[in-house]
Amino acid sequence: MFSVARTSSSRSSVTEDNFVPRQDRRIERHHRPPRYPEVCGLWLNGRCTKEYQCRFVHEDLDYDDPMKPPSVHRPAPRPPEVFLTTIHDHIKVRFGEGFEVQNIVTGFETPWIFIANVPVRVTEADITKLVKPFGQIVDIRLPTSKSDAPAMLVKVRMSTPLEASQARTALHGSKSFGAKISVRLGLNNSTGGAAMLRDNAVRIEWEAPGKIAYGGYSTLEDAQRAIAATRVPVGDHFVRGTIHSGLPVVGVVTVRFRTLPLDVDETAMEMLANPEDVMWERPNYTSLPRAISGIKRTLEEGAELLEFDILPPPYRDSKIRAWAHFASPADAKAARDRLSGRKPAFTGLTPVYARHVKTITYSLNLEKFGKVASDLYALRDSVGGRGQNSSNSISIIPRQAQGYVLVKLCGEELKELGQLKAELERLLTGEVxxxxxxxxxxxxxxxxxxxxxxxxxxxxxxxxxxxxxxxxxxxxxxxxxxxxxxxxxxxxxxxxxxxTQKVHVISLDGRLIGLFMSPDLMKLQQDLGPENVILDLWNRVLKIRGDSLAFDIAKDIVNKARQRHRGERSSQENGCPVCFDAPSLPVTLHCGHSWCRACLEGYFNAAIDQKFFPLTCLGDEARCSERIPLETARQVLPLNGFDAVVEAAFSAHIHTHPDEFHFCPSPDCPQVYRATADAAVLQCPSCLVRICTGCHSEEHVGLACAEADGGDGLFKEWMKEHDVKNCPSCQVPIERAEGCNHMTCTRCQTHICWVCMETFPGGEGIYGHMRSEHGSFGLGPIE
Missing domain, CATH: 3.30.310 (TATA-Binding Protein)
Known part of the structure; x- marks a missing residue:
């Protein structure tokens, strides 16, 4: 082909909107050169539109070389290939060809919003009118069961997480339908749906109204028979009988009967326990409705109480139990603080206990439950034995008929529940x-x-x-x-x-890396062990693990390979881009380059460690820009190998976009969240910790970001003392132990001058910079 190079856009009739790449034109059809070799004068003035039909040359067009036969017809372009997957249970990622990350929806982003304290008279049409200004509504769910409560919880699904976030920001705390509504984003869970963390409930316990009686018996056997006879419910109460010592003394053996119903008299006592004599204490209090009214009134002080449910009798341990649900976690916490530990007159000066309880539920299929059942029961028992003051608990509820088991976590403090959840998830995801x-x-x-x-x-x-x-x-x-x-x-x-074994590095220059991959590498692995011989395709080096003898053996084989293959196959143009030999079990890409199947698989495996994406063909001495199709990767790699490349590509993308994504601050938590323009509070779907996006640390209620140090000040002091600095790109701490001042961040691959922390894309110019600006590479003065 021939063409005359010219870049002046003023003389071309081709614009950015109608420009077709030259390579694509060759794909469509071939074009003979024009009749005359002179440049078209009308085209130079931007007035000729004949293109290939013109008898004169248009410099923006490609023509067939008359001295060469037409090239082989290439297939038509393929539609873009897309692969969707979920990583770490919550992160939805879309990949394109070459494992390029095209889009990420983090586990913090959800299309669901939960609107609390909505009056029960509100209809679906009312909710639509409220939320519609913020985007498209996909689904609205109102409670299906009727309730006597004045307010309800409504779930709304928007078309995108962004719309849900905007609706939440605008509506939370606003007054709608005559009430102050609370709006929260849904919490993603591992099943792929959304659930709201139940953290707006208070569990309340107080003594039931009752009497205490002392019964006298002539023998211990009679007393024990009386205690056994009272181990059944008496009305709404479970009576508790114990041997009593001290005053009052009613018989040879005295039994103290607690939690007796208020209407029990001597006749009923005789039928129940048949004492020889009986003495009574005054009831703790006499009106349960008055106690319930007083507790409810206390809960409503300065808080929006949505529901108040009294659990039905019989009352075990002489305790009345109730659940109160509030419009927000803050209201629940405030109500707990007001009520817990008080000894009000309406409960007969007996204490009231209130706990701000949070719950979250897992559904495990029977196969997964079978793998962790023994450890799960052990964890449940250990949590139950952590002391009476602990409100944490785990309930295991079998649902074999439905094919799953429910695991319910319960905790009083959100951080404690998050830690308990982390314990459970470590069990479910395996011991590291x-x-x-x-x-x-x-x-x-x-x-x-x-x-x-x-x-x-x-x-x-x-x-x-x-x-x-x-x-x-x-x-x-x-x-x-x-x-x-x-x-x-x-x-x-x-x-x-x-x-404990030392790693030696041998550089493989030129084509030796390809020629070395097959017989020479196999022999070396046989001699030293496959785990001790690592071929790094990206850096073109051979890594040998072992002592100096192993290193000498490897050097000897490499030198022999270099001598034996010197100049061989230098003219072979259609060989595998890695080994340069005729492809074995060839895999041909859309660009026309054929690879050995084993070489292509090795290329994918090298990418897992090197994290260099997107993956492109190495044909034309690595100048080919064709991205390797995902379908080709599926055909070459086993399932776990394909998944490993997917996760490596995701990890590389996160690490090279430190301004956009941040890791959850909880240790071992794999979730990432997207940075926000303004400081906002997000809740992690895995560990439940609430994160401030302003300072990327745990939520600090009532404190500005600068005040919530969290120990960072001490860490910064330690960094100064130990020559540790933050990478200027991704901010990860880097320690310089030895070597020159040219540092490369292992996370984001940024090249850094350690003296001034200036960055150099691809490492270009860094040594000239160190020479001119600092007079040294960090290994002593430059001579």
Whole structure:
């Protein structure tokens, strides 16, 4: 082909709107050169529209080279390929070709809003009119069951999370339908739906009105028979009888009967326990309706009480129990503070106990429940035994007929519930293997030899499930705790053995990396062990794990490969872009380049560690810009391998966009949230912690962001003393232990001058900068 290079847009009739890339024109059809080789004068003046029909040259067009036959026809362009998935239970990600991240919806973003304190007379049409200004309404759900409560909770689904967020911001705390409404965003859960964290309820307990009687008996046996006879409900009460010592003395053996109904007299007492004699104490109080009215009145002081339910009798432990639901968590907390611990006259000066209770429920299918059942029951029992002052509890409710088990968490403090939830989710998501508090990992576990090692270990312990997380570089175990301990020790032993070995690096120059991949690499892996030989395609280096003898063996094989293959296959143009040989089990991409299937799989596996996306073809000496189709990756990779590349691409995107995304501040929590223009409070769908987006720390009620230090001041002092600085791009702390002042952030790959923290895209110009600005690379003066 031939054309005359010219870039002047004033002489071209082609605009940005109708411009068609030259490569796409060649795909459509071929064009012979014009009859005359001179440039068209009308085209130069922007007046010729004949394009390929013109007899003179238009410099913005491509023509076939008359000396070459037409190239092979390429297939028509494909429609864009899209892959949708959910990561870490809550994060919805859309990928394009080459595993390019096109869109992320974090677990903090939800289309659901929950409107509380809505008068029961309000209709669906009223709700539509209220919410419609903020976007498209997909669904409105009003309570289906009738209630005597004056207000209700309405669930509304908007078409996008952004619309839901805007509606929440505008409507929360506003006065609508004659009432002050409370609006909150839904909380995403692992089932893919949305649920509202139940944190606006107060559980109340106080003594039921009752009498105490002392019965006398002549023998201990008679007294014990009387106690046994009272272990059944008497009216609305469960009577409690105990041997009494001290005053009053009614018989040889005295029994104290508590929580007797107010209407029990000597005749009823004789029928119930048959004492020889009986003495009475005054009732604690006599009017239950008056006590209920007084408690409700106290709850309503300065708070919006939505519902107040008294649990029906019989009253165990002589306690009346009630639930109060408020318009907001703040109202619930204030009501709890007003009521708990008081000894009001309307309860006969007996104490009232109130707890601000939060609950969240999980639904586990029977298969998953079976894997964690023993540990789950152990966790329930341990939570129940953490002391009487703890309000935390776990309830396990089987629903075998429906094919699932409900697990309900209950806690008084939101942070405590979040910690309990984290304990449960660690159990459900597996035990992360650690040693001395540090996560155990080695790249060996992501390679073929490591995969085989873990598979053999799991076959030896079939009740244990081993799950490796290559993206987050950790291994998780599921199953009984005693068997987990055995498997954990085996993995720690292997990882410790690997970590004690030194890693040597050998550079593979030119085409040697491709020529070295097949027989030479296999021989070296046979000699040293596959876990000790790592080929890094991105950095074109060979990593050898072991002592100096292993390093010498590797250098010898590399040198022999270099001598043997010097100049070989240099003219082979249609070979695999990695090994340059004729493709074995070829996989041909849309660009026309064919790869060995094994080489393409190795390319994907290298991307997991290197995190360099999007993935493009390496044809034309890595100048080909064709992105590798996701369908091709599915065909080449096993399912877990494909998922590993997906998570690596997601992780790389998050780390290279530090201004847009932030990690939840809770330790071990994998969720990310999107930064907001103004400080807002978001609630994590995993650990329930509330996050201030202004300072990216936990919510600090009543404090400005600058006042909520959270220990950062001490950490900053430590950073100054230990030569630790924050990456200017992603803000992750970086420690410089040794080496020159050219630093590369391991998270976002930013190249940094350690002296002035200036950044250099791709590392270009950093050494010239250090020479001219600082006179040294950090390894001593430059000569």
């Amino acid at each position: 293997i650690r040693k001395d508090g540090k996560v155990i990992w080695d790249n060996f576990f992501s390679q073929t030899a490591g995969i085989i090692f873990l598979e053999d270990l799991q076959r030896a312990h079939p009740r244990i499930t081993i799950q490796k997380d290559v993206t987050r570089r950790m291994i998780r175990l599921f199953g009984p705790s005693d068997l987990r301990a055995v498997v954990r020790q085996e993995i720690i032993r292997k990882a410790t053995q690997l970590l």
